[in-house]
Amino acid sequence: MTNTIADIGDAEVILVTGSNTTENHPVLSSFVKRAVKFKGAKLIVVDPRRIKMTEFANLWIRPRLGTDVAWINGLMNVILHENLHDEDFIEKRTEEFGTLRKVVEKYTPEHVEEITGIPAESLKEAARTFAAAKKGSILYCMGITQHTTGTDNVKSLANLSMLCGFLGMEGGGVNPLRGQNNVQGACDMGGLPNVFPAYLPVIDKAVSARFVEAWGVTSLSTKPGLTVTKMFPAAHDGTLKAMYIIGENPMVSDADLNHVEECLKHLDFLVVQDIFLTETAQMADVVLPSRCFAEKEGTFTNSERRVQRVRKAVEPPGQAHYDWEILCDVANRMGYPMSYADSEAVFEEIRKVTPSYAGITYERIEGEGIHWPCPNEEHPGTPILHREMFTRGKGLFHAIEYVAPAEQVDEDYPLYLTTGRVLYHYHTGTMTMKSEGLNEIAPEGFVEIADEDAQRLGIADGDTVSVASRRGKVTARAQISEKAVSGTVFMPFHYAQAAANKLTNAALDPVCGIPEFKVCAVKLEKRAA
């Protein structure tokens, strides 16, 4: 997030898109709801489903799945047409406005209506509401990123924010909500194939030289590595021979599961380090037991870049170890000496090589976390990014054309399927499904369908139905719901029994390698009891 969670309370208008906020980020959703209910902020929700947030919205806009670039360009078209943009900001702080303007010109409300199904008048109203405010915050989540055009979608939202001059101010910003507790930290710490900690590129020779010295090695590879979604095919075709998987369960979380299983089988050696014998761990040659969050000292970094302490409350079961401890033990055996006294010692090393964390110490965050970048111990941290200037100097507009989603509905597969989470479970359920209470309230997978579609297919609430895509087939209970809109069904992906990701499309975004979880074509059939 460019801004903080509390900062949402300062916005005059809030645009929420691709985020089922009340279910996925419940406590953050309260900040939005309070801003609307008590501070008169306007809320625009753009989402294909009638999610809870729409009840609080001044305006709910429902685009066809996978048409985000089109409606965002459409909003900008109206804003420019009606001269609602922030000329001063554009002039002083951005580049390439001309190119943007040229592309956006084509996206008239009428043209956008054809692509997205959003009535031209609603689009205009949304554009006016958004641009008329003095401070506007954009919140988005996986509904924006999990598309073949995910990177384009994100850039388009940044365009929209810059156009209105909403970056670098209180109550503004472009704010991605991180689905998992420490996604931010995993990325910050170099858990990505192309960058070291603090997003320093591996191809940069000078950067590489610094890490060579810091880590006491003779050389480091300057070739960017494989993304997770490229690792599986590489395993399949034999170029990847071994995998080391820590705390992840791609057997349930990945697009096109059937394929993931095949890929893992092709490996010569698989080691999995986790707290449970997950579906993925069951395929491993060696499984190593690790501690869970309540058994650890350390830090997590939340969505708003706030580095916060994690503390040990209970003893780990049996012989479970810290993940870092296990890695050090393997490293030592492979001829690279690595050891730390404790988690804080690791953190001290992080500070040395990660400029944005340099000023953060365990002591400083004892009471409350600090937002990076925090370059030195006197620095208070940075709640709001891009205040004076952008990382690259000026903000760059990206002129982006709409590209249709990889898979379209047709006669054989006439319904769109979109996937997501429910409030009561988390990711692949390895943790939440151990709570009886959570299971009692949300016991099983389901497919949510609009009344109209259900009637046409002769499906009643609670019927067992089969859901099939070009890649696989699962069965689930039908749940007729007001949340669904005709033509699109929804399935949560938590449940191994009704694994939605057996159906999803592994087609990737060309830049960041995110599979298109949010759109695929399916058909539904009632199953004989």
Next chain:
Amino acid sequence: MAGENTFVINGNELAFEPGETILDVARRNDIDIPTLCHLKSAMPTGICRMCVVEVEGATQLLASCATPAAAGMVVQTESSAVVEARKMIIRLMLSSGNHNCAVRGHAGDDWTSFQLQVMQADGADELCPVWGDCRLQDLAYRYQVSSEPELETPVPYPMETVNPFIVRDFSRCILCGRCVQACNDVQVNEAIEFGYRSAATKIVTGPEDRPLKNSDCVFCGECVQVCPVGALVLKNVRYEARPWETEKVRTTCTYCGVGCQMWLHVKENRIEQVTGVEESAPNHGSLCVKGRFGYDFVGDENRLTAPLIKEGGTFREATWEEALDLVAKKLGQVKNDHGGDAIGMLTSARITNEENYVANKFARAVLKTNNIDHCARL
């Protein structure tokens, strides 16, 4: 030096900011005014009147939580009129329903039969489930008040236990309305409100008074956290753990990216309860159902406790030595024969920064590959 924005509390001249209430200023200056219904993050309702103070020139006692400070005011927070008023409020509350803690003023047989009847309603043979962790009980001690038989009112509504998380015990509800504010003004889940009114008043989920599980309630538990008495209690903690038996450890939630700050309440190496940290960002005490109730996995019997090695398709337990040797040998072989780029590493959005950092170093410096990623985009 009577300044423009100053007034007097208990003889001390104090400055205030426009908009501050008497209670705000008192708290800032460590003057203790007791409250029950006041909820810091919401608009004052003035329901309980526990916070009343005497203001010179006012015809009646004023609720300090709802009265703005004004220049020249002269306030007494513990005058005899104030103390009498508080005592009466406490007495009435204690006399209603099942407040069977030691402050209940009954003699002999009367107490025994009352206690037996309450224990039956509670399904337990102990005193009130929040004994020792109750604002009303604290205040009763502070002002030396007990209940009065002639003020007693019967228990109006039966206990609701038909959901996995929260027990609603109307026999101990003092109708302070904090839960209603927590639900409507803090979490904005809008699941509960005051219903029926006057003597029949009850906190309800709506005109139909359905149980929580059939309402808009999403079991965030905010209402339980703010309930000052034993009217809302966590089902799995009720009679399982008393506050003085547990140790609190502060940490960060392991679920979503909001990063809520939470207390883990630990008894005998088990997490008994989770509560939100009220004095810290980002959540200021709020949690969601996952954060508050999703911790059973920590002590689950299926946790991995020893390294496993697969042989002939099935796992057997191994020592750390054996397992680590095998991993190092196998990875070393692949690295030697095919180069580091033949190995892929997935680190995790669920482990700490420290562990992610070491994983990144391990992949790059030890395995000699940049093939490292995590599944967070999935």
